Amino acid sequence: MTDKMKNFITRTITGVLFVAILVTCFLRPEAMVLLFALITGLTVWEFGGLVNEWDDIQINRFISTVAAVYLFLAMAGYCMGFTAATAFIPYLITVIYLIIAELFTQAPNPLNNWAYTMLSQMYIALPFSTINVLAFQSGGDGVTYNYLLPLSIFIFLWVNDTGAYCTGSLFGKHKLFMRVSPGKTWEGSVGGGVLVLIAAAIIGWLTQGEQGGMSVPVWMGLGLVVVVFGTLGDLVESLLKRTLGIKDSGNILPGHGGMLDRFDSALMAIPAAVIYVYSLSLF
Secondary structure (H helix, E strand, O other), X not given: OOHHHHHHHHHHHHHHHHHHHHHHHOOOHHHHHHHHHHHHHHHHHHHHHHHOOOOOOOOOHHHHHHHHHHHHHHHHHHHOOOOOHHHHHHHHHHHHHHHHOHHHHOOOOHHHHHHHHHHHHHHHHXXXXXXXXXXXXXXOOEEEEOOHHHHHHHHHHHHHXXXXXXXXXXXXXXXXXXXOEEEEEHHHHHHHHHHHHHHHHHHHHHHOXXXXXXXXXXXXXXXXXXXXXXXXXXXHHXXXXXXXXXXXXXXXXXXXXXXXXXXXXXXXXXXXXXXXXHHHHHO
């Protein structure tokens, strides 16, 4: 068996397990919270290891990871109605500590440490924590768990990736962002977006009439938001890897790279989806 075939089999097995675990976790709110708290921690830990390899950068990897997981759990507890807003106070204290601590580390470039420490929270921890805003919705009957809304973000991202790859391979000629990701094309992006709009319309049609459900046009709007910001998230992580001079962010997922490689699109798509969904209430 050739190395290429072995790599394909490894990628396939990992991909199937990854999708199965992710989809299954949304069936129970507790499973979703625990899995994404773990994903948040692993991703921030991975990010810290990458930036700490640079000269003049040394962020507190352990405390940054603990803070990120705590933020996710605090957000989950708040959205579920289990905790008050005071649950965020320990997180704010930790952020303040991470800033003040640089006074005593004698680091050669504390500004870099501050910048990358805060980036781990703003780029990874905060976006992941907002998935709780999509999953748990308060109303007259209390807090309800809506598995479909956060799950749909990943469905749209997977459909977009598949459509973009197939369409780009067949018709791709015009580069989307040559400096950052030379493999992506406008044709692929359009093809992926069209498939997502179809998938969003199907979800809207299947769920129409359900209490609290969204209409087909609203679902298609959500799909478009996920396509645009998911693509931007992919490009942002590509720029990060090019800046760091690496091909993959890690090797925790055999054949698929690291956590940032798998969730780069979601880091931009999830908060964008939150803004979209809650902006609808203004009209």
